[in-house]
Structure formats: structure tokens, C-alpha cells
Amino acid sequence: MKPNKLPKGEIVIYKSKDGPKLEVRLEEETVWLTQKQMALLFDKGVSTINEHIKNIYKEGELEENSTIRKFRIVQNEGSRLVEREVDFYNLDVIISVGYRVKSLRGTQFRIWATKTLKEHLVKGYTVNERRLLQAQSHLKELQETISFLQDKSKNELLAGQEQEILNLLTNYSKTLSLLEQYDKEKLSLIKKSKDSFVLKYEDAINIISKVKKELIAKKEASDLFGQENSNRFKAILGSIYQTFDKKELYPSLEEKAAHLLYFIIKDHPFVDGNKRIASFLFVYFLDKNNFLYRKSGEKKINDNALTTLALLIAISDPKDKDRIIKIITNLIAI
Helix, strand or coil: CCCECHHHCEEEEEECCCCCEEEEEEECCEEEECHHHHHHHHCCCHHHHHHHHHHHHHCCCCCHHHHEEEEEEEEEECCEEEEEEEEEEEHHHHHHHHHHCCCHHHHHHHHHHHHHHHHHHHHHHHHHHHHHHHHHHHHHHHHHHHHHHHHHHCCHHHCCCHHHHHHHHHHHHHHHHHHHHHHCCCCCCCCCCCCCCCCCHHHHHHHHHHHHHHHHHCCCCCCCECCECCCHHHHHHHHHCCEECCEECCCCHHHHHHHHHHHHHHHCCECECHHHHHHHHHHHHHHHCCCCECCCCCECCCHHHHHHHHHHHHHCCHHHHHHHHHHHHHHHHC
């Protein structure tokens, strides 16, 4: 018989009122015990259990190949931990031995095992159903994003940006693929990142002022660049750090960055230069939080992609806000 490795199964603890505590293996939709464990369960000697099992197979009550498995276990042998292949017997054998030794414990164990297996199977079905629904959700999300980007690419303001929109979609698709792999437990948990750098209003205004001087010197901006519309910009910075019931509304770095970019472009807090200011502060915020680059050294969102994102935000309908925020957060999350 081919040995099965431990990670394929699950260990459940069985403890009756008057009996020993046993580590019961669940695998292949049944439970498994060794002869030694059955001896403890039925309060009999191992030799007695062994004799009953031999008779069960000899009399043709059960088929040996379908009711016995070899598993590798680690056990104490003197002062050493040794890995051995040990014979395990399924529930059919355990019940049969229980009848032969006329043990009430056998009935108790059968009731427990049947209930445990049922719960285990229902749990497995629920997990698989949840994963299927998540996969369907990711597919629907991708299809909706494709339709959204295709529709926006027809806007004349995005003329010539078709390739960059395709690149955005490709990167977004990769992100969803990674998330799907995580749902299937193929990846470690993708955690949302916490920001360590706080973008303060005074610091942001100083940065915008420096950028403005450079752009004016290059004749790429006018005096209207960065000129505030009332207190909108201060309100935007306040909004990305706002809390409710002592909890942040946008707790992750990704969410703060995405909303910073979106709000500055969409709410027009400046007379001129909203897209450029939003893009610069977005990059600045990510960089200060050491989140601008991937491990490979490339930017998570390059300059061309950022320009396209800024234009997408500018021409988008307010009802598309959540979709755009999700696109941005997914692009910078991994």
C-alpha cells in the first residue's frame, strides 16, 4: 500500500466521559485509528485487537485493501522521535471490532464519528461553495471592469491612450488572478497595508508651491496652478483620515492613496492643475510610505498609467467611483 502523508488529512480529538483522549484522523470521508488506539478505546490489549482484525479479514466481513491505509507518523521511541509508517483502520473496521469485543465505547465512538464526519463534509461543501461564489464574483468584476474601460476608451480625451488602457486592464486581471489563487489557498494572505506617513495640509501646500515654481519656470503652468478653491483641499485631506466610532473610514494605505487621487481630480479643490497635483501627491504619498515600487524595482503604476488613470477619473461618472477606487487599490496592493 502506498503511504499517505499527514498534510492531506485532518486531526480531530475524541474524548468520551470514561475513556481515553484520542487523536482521530479524518481522511477520504471516514475516520482512521491504529490498533494501539483501538486498544485504548475499547480497553483491550493490542494483541486482542489484532486477532479480531485478522478474523474480520479472514472471514470476508470487510475487504482489507479498502479499509486499511499506511500513514507516516512521528512517535517517541525511548529518547528519540522516529517517523514510522503505521497501519490505520477505517470506521468500518473500528465498528466491527467494537461489536466483537462487545464494547459500549464502540457504540459511543460510532455515534461521535458519524456526527463528526457529517459536520466535516458540510464544512467542506460550504468552503467549496464559498470559493465558487468568490471565483464567480471575480469573473463578474473583471467583465464589468473590461466593459467600463472599453466604454471610457471611446472618449476623445483618451484618444491615443488605448495601449495604456490595455496595460491597466492586463495588470488588473493579474491582480484578480492572484486574489483567486489566494482564495484557493495557493498564496499567503494578501494583507492591506498600514500607512506610516501622514500627509499634512501645510506640507502638501509647500510641496505644491515648489512644483508650481518649477512648472512656471518651464512655462508649463500659470499663476492659477495650485490656487485653492475655498477650503476644499484641506477638507479632502481631512476626509482620507476621518474616523467613525474611533475607526478609520479608509484604514489601509491603498484606500487612502486611491481616495486622495480620486478626490483631488473629481472635487476640483484648485483653480487649475488638479490632475497634475493629484498625480504628484499620489506618487509622493506612496513614496513616503515606501509603497511606490514593486519588489522588482518597477513602479506599481508608471507615469503613463497614472496619466491614463487621471483622465479616467476626470471623465468618469460619480456613480463609477467605487469601481475606480477598486481598480486603483488593486493595482497598488500587490
